[in-house]
Amino acid sequence: xxxxxxxxxxxxxxxxxxxxxxxxxxxxxxxxxxxxxxxxxxxxxxxxxxxxxxxxxxxxxxxxxxxxxxxxxxxxxxxxxxxxxxxxxxxxxxxxxxxxxxxxxxxxxxxxxxxxxxxxxxxxxxxxxxxxxxxxxxxxxxxxxxxxxxxxxxxxxxxxxxxxxxxxxxxxxxxxxxxxxxxxxxxxxxxxxxxxxxxxxxxxxxxxxxxxxxxxxxxxxxxxxxxxxxxxxxxxxxxxxxxxxxxxxxxxxxxxxxxxxxxxxxxxxxxxxxxxxxxxxxxxxxxxxxxxxxxxxxxxxxxxxxxxxxxxxxxxxxxxxxxxxxxxxx
Amino acid sequence: xxxxxxxxxxxxxxxxxxxxxxxxxxxxxxxxxxxxxxxxxxxxxxxxxxxxxxxxxxxxxxxxxxxxxxxxxxxxxxxxxxxxxxxxxxxxxxxxxxxxxxxxxxxxxxxxxxxxxxxxxxxxxxxxxxxxxxxxxxxxxxxxxxxxxxxxxxxxxxxxxxxxxxxxxxxxxxxxxxxxxxxxxxxxxxxxxxxxxxxxxxxxxxxxxxxxxxxxxxxxxxxxxxxxxxxxxxxxxxxxxxxxxxxxxxxxxxxxxxxxxxxxxxxxxxxxxxxxxxxxxxxxxxxxxxxxxxxxxxxxxxxxxxxxxxxxxxxxxxxxxxxxxxxxxxxxxxxxxxxxxxxxxxxxxxxxxxxxxxxxxxxxxxxxxxxxxxxxxxxxxxxxxxxxxxxxxxxxxxxxxxxxxxxxxxxxxxxxxxxxxxxxxxxxxxxxxxxxxxxxxxxxxxxxxxxxxxxxxxxxxxxxxxxxxxx
Numbered sequence: 001x002x003x004x005x006x007x008x009x010x011x012x013x014x015x016x017x018x019x020x021x022x023x024x025x026x027x028x029x030x031x032x033x034x035x036x037x038x039x040x041x042x043x044x045x046x047x048x049x050x051x052x053x054x055x056x057x058x059x060x061x062x063x064x065x066x067x068x069x070x071x072x073x074x075x076x077x078x079x080x081x082x083x084x085x086x087x088x089x090x091x092x093x094x095x096x097x098x099x100x101x102x103x104x105x106x107x108x109x110x111x112x113x114x115x116x117x118x119x120x121x122x123x124x125x126x127x128x129x130x131x132x133x134x135x136x137x138x139x140x141x142x143x144x145x146x147x148x149x150x151x152x153x154x155x156x157x158x159x160x161x162x163x164x165x166x167x168x169x170x171x172x173x174x175x176x177x178x179x180x181x182x183x184x185x186x187x188x189x190x191x192x193x194x195x196x197x198x199x200x201x202x203x204x205x206x207x208x209x210x211x212x213x214x215x216x217x218x219x220x221x222x223x224x225x226x227x228x229x230x231x232x233x234x235x236x237x238x239x240x241x242x243x244x245x246x247x248x249x250x251x252x253x254x255x256x257x258x259x260x261x262x263x264x265x266x267x268x269x270x271x272x273x274x275x276x277x278x279x280x281x282x283x284x285x286x287x288x289x290x291x292x293x294x295x296x297x298x299x300x301x302x303x304x305x306x307x308x309x310x311x312x313x314x315x316x317x318x319x320x321x322x323x324x325x326x327x328x329x330x
Numbered sequence: 331x332x333x334x335x336x337x338x339x340x341x342x343x344x345x346x347x348x349x350x351x352x353x354x355x356x357x358x359x360x361x362x363x364x365x366x367x368x369x370x371x372x373x374x375x376x377x378x379x380x381x382x383x384x385x386x387x388x389x390x391x392x393x394x395x396x397x398x399x400x401x402x403x404x405x406x407x408x409x410x411x412x413x414x415x416x417x418x419x420x421x422x423x424x425x426x427x428x429x430x431x432x433x434x435x436x437x438x439x440x441x442x443x444x445x446x447x448x449x450x451x452x453x454x455x456x457x458x459x460x461x462x463x464x465x466x467x468x469x470x471x472x473x474x475x476x477x478x479x480x481x482x483x484x485x486x487x488x489x490x491x492x493x494x495x496x497x498x499x500x501x502x503x504x505x506x507x508x509x510x511x512x513x514x515x516x517x518x519x520x521x522x523x524x525x526x527x528x529x530x531x532x533x534x535x536x537x538x539x540x541x542x543x544x545x546x547x548x549x550x551x552x553x554x555x556x557x558x559x560x561x562x563x564x565x566x567x568x569x570x571x572x573x574x575x576x577x578x579x580x581x582x583x584x585x586x587x588x589x590x591x592x593x594x595x596x597x598x599x600x601x602x603x604x605x606x607x608x609x610x611x612x613x614x615x616x617x618x619x620x621x622x623x624x625x626x627x628x629x630x631x632x633x634x635x636x637x638x639x640x641x642x643x644x645x646x647x648x649x650x651x652x653x654x655x656x657x658x659x660x661x662x663x664x665x666x667x668x669x670x671x672x673x674x675x676x677x678x679x680x681x682x683x684x685x686x687x688x689x690x691x692x693x694x695x696x697x698x699x700x701x702x703x704x705x706x707x708x709x710x711x712x713x714x715x716x717x718x719x720x721x722x723x724x725x726x727x728x729x730x731x732x733x734x735x736x737x738x739x740x741x742x743x744x745x746x747x748x749x750x751x752x753x754x755x756x757x758x759x760x761x762x763x764x765x766x767x768x769x770x771x772x773x774x775x776x777x778x779x780x781x782x783x784x785x786x787x788x789x790x791x792x793x794x795x796x797x798x799x800x801x
Contacts, residue, residue, distance in 0.1 A: 052439065054402075058431055061405045066428040069420020069494070076409025076416070077728040083410055084739045088746045091399045095750055098395065102757060147735055287496045290421040297425075298432040306432065309440050 001291040005067035006281055008303060012060045014263050015310070018169075018256055019053035022046065025170020027093055027118025028163060029189065030111070038182060039111065041321070045177040047097060048317040052310060054090060059306070066294050068284040071274045078136055078143040079128055079150055086124040093117030122166050123159040127151075129266070130158025133208075133215055138278045154207055161200035168193040169259065172252035177321050183248065190251055191243050197258075198236070214277060218269045225268050232261035336727050338736035339411040342743060344709075346403055348702055349747050353397030355701045358472055358517065359524020360390045361465035366551075368461045372454055382544050385766035386528070387445065389758055394442070396754045400747070405431075411736070415716055415726035419495050422488060422503065423478055430474035437467030469517060476513040477504055483708070484508045484577045485717050495717070508577070511569040518563045519704065521555065523697035526664065528552035529671070530694035531762055533687045541765050549690070550675050556668035564661060574711070575625045578718060579634040581711035582625060584647045585654045587613070588635045595621025595633030600655070603647045608637065645713040653706035660700035667693055 023046035030042050064072040076083060092113040100110035127150065134154045137145035171193055174186040208216050219225055235257035242250035273280050285291065364386055371379035405427065408416040416423070444452060444460035452460070481487075487502030488495045497503060529552025535545035575582045582588075587598040589608050597620040601610035622631040636644055671690055674680040680687070716723040 051398075055435060055439070058402055058405050058435075061409075062424065062428040062431045065405075065409065065416060065420050066424030069417050069424055072409050072420060072424070073413040073417035076406060077411075077413035077731065080410050080728070080731065080735050081738060083406060084742065087403050087406060088742055090402065091746065091750065094399050095395070095753075098392075099753055099757075102753075143730065146730065147732055286421040286424065287491070287494070289497045289500070290425050293497070293500050294425045294428055298428050302432040302436060305436055309436065313443070 002285045009063045012056055016056035021166045021169045022173045023050040024118045024122045025166035028167045029170050031115030041182050045321050067286050070284040082124045086121045089117035089120035122163050126162025127155045127159035130155035164196040168197055169255050172255045175248050176252045179320055215269050228261040228265040232258050332733050334733035335731045335736045338740050342740045350400040353393050355520045355523050356393045358468045358520035361468045363524045365461045365465045368458045372458050378543050381766045388761050392758050412726050413728040422495050422497050426474055426478040430471050434467045434471035437463050477509050480506050480509045480512055482717050485720055508573045515566040515570055518559055519701050525552045525556040526697045527694050530691050533690035536687050544766050553668050553671040557672040560665040560668050580639050583636045584645045584650045587651050589637055590635040591638050593632035594619035594630050597621040603651050605647050645711050650707045650711035653703040657700045657703040660696045664696050
């Protein structure tokens with residue numbers, strides 16, 4: 001039962017990162033784009049899907065609370081201010097999709113809140129993961145880092161890294177979904193961002209070596225973990241080839257694969273801890289009566305239905321977005 | 331434990347949940363109203379129902395969207411500010427919230443897409459079915475939230491193990507008798523909110539002498555529904571009082587402004603409860619046994635006063651005392667308005683009765699005020715407990731939360747919410763002012779499921795003058 005809920009949690013987080021990573025990344029690139037035509041086209045590439053994507057964050061939160069209440073309580077309270085800024089960033093960028101088309105004169109406000117909200121949400125997600133990898137300060141199982149225990153150079157570095165990563169994912173999505181100018185711009189951005197992500201990974205690895213992070217020892221103990229970075233390396237090679245050939249679709253799938261391998265790497269190096277190396281999966285798990293109740297009521301039937309719904313909604317909106325499809329135009 | 335942080339966290343939770351409840355209480359009722367309209371349109375084939383449906387669907391879209399974004403915050407706030415509560419009650423409250431997310435979200439998200447862009451793509455019966463499913467989704471959502479909150483009011487079906495509430499009987503938690511008077515009370519409140527908003531809109535058009543056919547239907551159906559539901563709502567309100575009297579005597583004593591044990595009890599109608607000197611100033615009181623009759627359905631029952639409850643277990647007396655009276659006052663006003671309006675409408679005289687049209691138009695805040703003050707009564711009256719009788723609010727807070735963190739978060743919540751609320755209500759106002767559009771429903775180019783508010787864009791295209799006015 002615990003394993004079932006760990007798997008569902010992992011699937012939900014991975015889906016959230018891959019799906020919302022796309023539209024957060026488009027939000028980041030939106031801030032760099034100028035001109036209403038370009039901005040409108042970029043928005044319409046993610047408009048049908050962003051809200052559903054974001055729901056996976058709520059799903060993640062309730063799985064954490066229901067199945068691993070100790071982790072929910074510890075993480076959310078330790079990351080108090082960053083999480084609240086992230087939520088408000090997500091709200092501001094969410095309403096911007098709708099509100100920017102209600103006004104001409106004040107549109108800059110909503111464009112700013114869209115790009116700014118995407119940036120703050122992405123940065124904070126990366127920073128959170130970074131702080132977890134580096135290890136939060138704990139005393140006797142209680143968080144003891146105070147107001148800013150999560151704020152370290154390494155965490156900031158990871159925040160910047162995730163911004164590059166989501167932007168790369170967003171650029172690949174735009175290349176896949178758009179045509180003409182947007183696609184060409186995306187094709188120019190992809191190699192730059194890919195090199196940026198690569199540089200980030202090298203720096204992270206160097207930093208981890210220099211600081212002798214405890215997570216590194218897991219790697220020496222478990223050489224089979226290198227399967228995931230190996231997959232990532234293959235994906236990166238195919239990505240480089242597809243960039244050279246100006247392919248519209250392959251970059252996206254390869255970047256997604258890189259994200260999956262990074263996620264797998266992280267998850268396996270945390271294992272069996274949820275907050276390394278303080279709270280393990282079994283310590284965090286809710287009592288059996290709770291897990292079983294959720295298994296029958298939510299897990300076995302409703303969760304697959306939610307996956308099915310996501311698949312259907314992506315199928316409905318497959319293919320290239322035409323320039324006239326922006327919802328400022330109907 | 332930082333007492334300022336505790337106070338600010340309580341204010342923050344109250345602020346964010348008050349903001350949030352406005353939208354679901356509106357959309358639960360509207361979803362049901364849309365289902366009724368679609369069913370009427372389906373069975374009678376009269377185009378006017380379709381026109382009204384399309385009109386209210388747009389308003390539903392904006393309110394639904396605001397409810398969704400303000401609801402995401404709630405899923406996180408238990409953990410950020412109330413980490414001790416979320417760790418202890420996680421095994422019970424976590425699964426209940428998961429049911430809400432998984433069940434309600436599934437239905438709402440799937441069928442809302444059909445509602446918005448599927449009109450021309452699915453057969454009419456399936457469209458009607460989708461409308462009903464969205465309504466069912468919002469109702470499920472309300473149900474799981476009420477189960478959750480009812481457990482905090484009257485905890486049951488658990489054992490305390492290793493400092494956590496471990497569920498040992500889910501049927502007791504879900505079929506808690508308290509749920510079954512509180513859930514109908516909330517759903518009826520939401521239906522009444524929808525009814526009064528619809529009737530107020532109809533009255534506004536009548537007063538402006540526009541959209542006569544639609545306005546007549548909105549007025550008649552809104553007031554008629556309210557006239558039927560209002561007495562039932564009062565009955566469920568009374569049943570809620572019974573659970574409070576049984577399980578939460580401290581809340582009851584605060585609501586009634588009752589200081590001493592009485593047998594049988596008297597009933598304080600109005601007063602200023604003076605907590606320091608433990609008495610009521612300026613009291614207007616009905617003699618015994620009215621208090622026992624109202625609280626216990628009995629002429630002789632003994633009623634508990636605050637003096638026989640330890641001082642540290644008192645809720646803040648003034649807030650539940652007045653919030654309850656404001657709620658009941660709004661309810662009685664709505665009852666009078668609904669009955670009088672329905673009577674006049676039945677006699678075909680409502681359209682000429684401008685004072686009553688004005689009153690109906692101005693009545694739309696009443697259900698919202700009643701819902702908010704009702705929740706204030708329930709939640710403030712539960713204090714000083716977060717899980718009644720078992721866990722104190724002061725012990726439930728994140729232990730290392732500082733006043734500075736709480737101040738920063740409260741300030742940014744207030745700023746961002748006010749900003750969004752102003753724009754959102756302004757867009758709803760603009761839609762309602764513009765009114766229904768009498769044209770065959772055209773599916774816009776790319777209206778998107780999961781993007782409820784996209785519906786609101788149409789108006790700008792219809793009439794450029796609103797664009798200017800809207801700026």
